[in-house]
Amino acid sequence: MADQRVLIIDDDRLMRNSLVDLAEAAGWVTKALARATDAERWIDQFQPDVILSDVRMPDVTGLDLLKSLVVAPPMVLISAHGDIPTAVEAMRHGAYSFVEKPFDPKRLLLILSHAAQAHQMQQRNVRLKERLRELSGVDRVLLGQTPQMQRLRDTIAMVAGADSTVLLQGETGTGKDLVARLIHDLSARCDGPYIAVNAAQISAAHLPYIAREASGGTLLLDEIGACPPDVQPLLLRMIDAGETLAPDTGLPEKVDLRIIAATNEDTDASVKAGGLRADLMFRLNGFAINLPPLRDRRDDISLLAMRFSQEFASLYDSDPPALRDDELSTLMAHEWPGNVRELRNLMDRRVMMARHGITSLHDAMSAHDTEGAHKSGLREAVAAFERQMIAKAIQTHAGRMEDVARELGIGRRTLNEKIVKLGLDKTALL
Incomplete structure (x- = not known):
């Protein structure tokens, strides 16, 4: 709690000093004011996580201050004259809580702590969203203005701030690996390793070495639905106990890593079929993120196509070929079984072929076989x-x-x- 800061405002010197003593004894960093007139300046300078203010004060009351603040941390109001109308008005104007004197010190500290935690989480999410927008390569996965993509960006920013397991579900080509990398890059583990492995190819003997390599960072387990049965209890132990068995001694060895699992399969069906342990799936599913298929966000297709066209034109040192209306209509009508990856590969071929005089999008599409058959x-x-x-x-x-x-x-x-x-x-x- 040493990093939690409270701004205390009370015109009663004895009460003010008592509140400071109470908060500092509990580990808070405090700043005390006798008047609310300078509160906004001190909010900017002190950067409190919560404001604790008396209601009845000369010049500016606690309620007046609450109403005047546009952007501020949570505010807890305290008064010996509290009544139902005052409490209702305070809560209506955004007060976090309202406490009457005499108060229970433990209850007051608990309210302050909850308010500060809520503020810190909100600030962390704001910082994560700003960092998300700044990261290079984000547009490759997250470019788009549809509601699905806006929700996805917000969800990634929120999940990255925690350290729980994450389950990414989505069709092939929706960008699960890149979303996993984003979560790592936005997390407190960003300076640690990011290791991506195919869960279907992990052996029990190999897992300790993978865990050591990923310790301090993030481990992505792709195709988790195909994970071998003998590896699954070891993964369960890694999540529950934070340990694996040392390959040289067979003794428990602590590992510190975050696990993200990814799949394009129906995990419920895998559990029912006996391919996945239900207890492992439950622990991997700390937070589930579903990546939308491209056909469900068709309003983003033209934007993605133009962005990829510009990207590859820059790579090949050429001009991006223009997309005619009929070609855009073709893109919109396509079902995109390979999702964003398929569209990106198509625009790669389109730009490359245009350099050799083949300028039709339809030719570029006909050169692609989504079923993988050789033609x-x-x-x-x-x-x-x-x-x-x-x-x-x-x-x-x-x-x-x-x-x-x-x-x-x-x-x-x-x-x-x-x-x-x-x-x-x-x-x-x-």
């Missing part, structure tokens, strides 16, 4: 064309990759990614 056609033709251009440039510049990237008009990182994606062997070309 010959435009996609393969474009890949072959790029492979040929990059190979020729590598040979022309004798493997000097800065010169190769400059000739192709792309960044060095983009060039490296394409070499890997296209399966080019630089050594074989030289």
Whole structure:
């Protein structure tokens, strides 16, 4: 409680000193005023978590002060002349609580503590929302003005301030991993490690090493519905007791980490089918966040498409191709089984193909197979064309990759990614 601050306002010197002694004995940082006339200045300077004020004072009463403050911490009013009308009016104007003299010291301290905690939580959420808006890369997941996305942003800011387990549920491509990373980046653990693993591929022997690596930070367990049965009781112990078994001795070893689980499956069905332990699911579901599919927020599609188009145009050092009305209509009508990831990949192809003279969105969409089946056609033709251009440039510049990237008009990182994606062997070309 040492970080809790109370501004005490009372014109009665004995009562004022008594309240200061009571609060400081309980660990509060205090500032005392004999008049409410200077209260606003001291609120700005002292930054209290709660204001404790007498009601009846000369010049400015506690009730007058309550009515005049626009932005202020919670206010608790105290008076020897308290009556029902005064209490009702105080609460109507936003007082946190109203206490009559003589009061129970323990009850007063409890009221002040609750008021301060509420204020600190509100301030923390404000700071988290501001930080959320400032984080680079947030727009990739959270860009959008639909009510669903506004709620998601607010929920992430709220959840990040706690340290409970989180369950992220959403279809493939809705951004579960990136939302998990945001929660970590906005949390008090942001300076610690962020480790993401596929829960389906964890072994019991491997889990202690993962826990050690993530200690002090956040562990994302993706595809939690496919977690092996022998690993689940170990995860349960990690959540309940904050410990795992040391791999070298087999003895309990303390770990300090936050667990976020993610799934695109129906967890209730997984529990009923026996794939997931009900007690583990209960503990993982400390706070559930459902990520909306793109088809349920169609008003965001055009905004996302234009943002991704600009992003990839900047990456490829080209102008973003314009989207015609009929193409926007096509985007709006599509069901987006791959969600935001599918739209982002589509705009990547659209910009890349536009650089080679293929400017139709419909061609870019036809080059994509959402079911993953291999098809010959435009996609393969474009890949072959790029492979040929990059190979020729590598040979022309004798493997000097800065010169190769400059000739192709792309960044060095983009060039490296394409070499890997296209399966080019630089050594074989030289």
